[in-house]
Amino acid sequence: MSDRLQLFLMNLLPKNTVSRLAGRFAGSSFSRLFIPMYIKKFQVNLQEAERAWEHYPSLVEFFIRRLKPEARPVDPAADSVVSPVDGKVAQLGRIEDGHLVQAKGVLFTAAELLGGDAERAKRYHGGTFLTVYLSPTDYHRIHMPLAGHVTASTYVPGTLFPVNPFGVRAVQGLFAKNERLITYFDTAAGEVALVKVGATIVGSVKVEYDEVSGTNIKGGRLEHRDLPDGPSYGKGEEVARFEFGSTIILLFEPGRVELKEDLYPEARVRMGEKIGRIL
Secondary structure (H helix, E strand, O other): OOHHHHHHHHHHOOHHHHHHHHHHHHOOHHHHHHHHHHHHHHOOOHHHEOOOHHHOOOHHHHHOOOEOHHHOOOOOOOOEEEOOOOEEEEEEEEOEOOEEEEEOOEEEEHHHHOOOOHHHHHOOOOOEEEEEEOOOOOOOEEEOOOOEEEEEEEEEOOEOOOOOHHHHHHOOOHHHHEOEEEEEEEEOOEEEEEEEEOEOOEOOEEEOOEOOOOOOOOOOOOEEEEOOOOOEEOOOOEEEEEOOOOEEEEEEOOOOEEEOOOOOOOOEEOOOOEEEEEO
């Protein structure tokens, strides 16, 4: 099927509604019957899981399973920046003239990504970005790339196109169209934005610092909250999770972080491993 035809069909699909319904099913006790099929299809590494799969009451609970503490050691160097997730690097590089790369020849702006906040986006012009895609096989909890405290949060409503290779190729400005939840941190490398992008079936992104915040809210509106008394987290501590796979985008201010030279599109990363250093 061509990208054009797939995109036409995706535009016809009520993606947000379908994702909410899928989320309800995956959270039901009946869904646990599908866990063995999920494990087989996506070749999930059960040796890393905190518990045996039989102990999870639903597919969602299995999907957001925690890992054994030793499964993801966090790089201890004081100046290291670590991957917040398991996944595959989609794109990375310099934020040139306020633009990020979605795919070859496809750009979108930092302001669009941050929900139209042009003033805040300027902080990242000339800075560095990293986009990581999480597949259904991956561990789906999100951790701190470096120590810091939460200063603000933004919920940006939108659609829920898939963020797989098809979506990245076919949907112009994909990451600025899909729903997302953005967390801003004050760190030793200045302000860091952690953008959690929703996708088809991924109707829920949750954060540790706020039980209310989430995505795919029916009738949801753009909402920004400053959090001057936001909590602090250490490097590698859990801060959020996807309830089904999606994409994260990290934004760093200019002159603050240097990514490793051996990072490239399609490279695999694991939570806790070094991806760069603080300058």
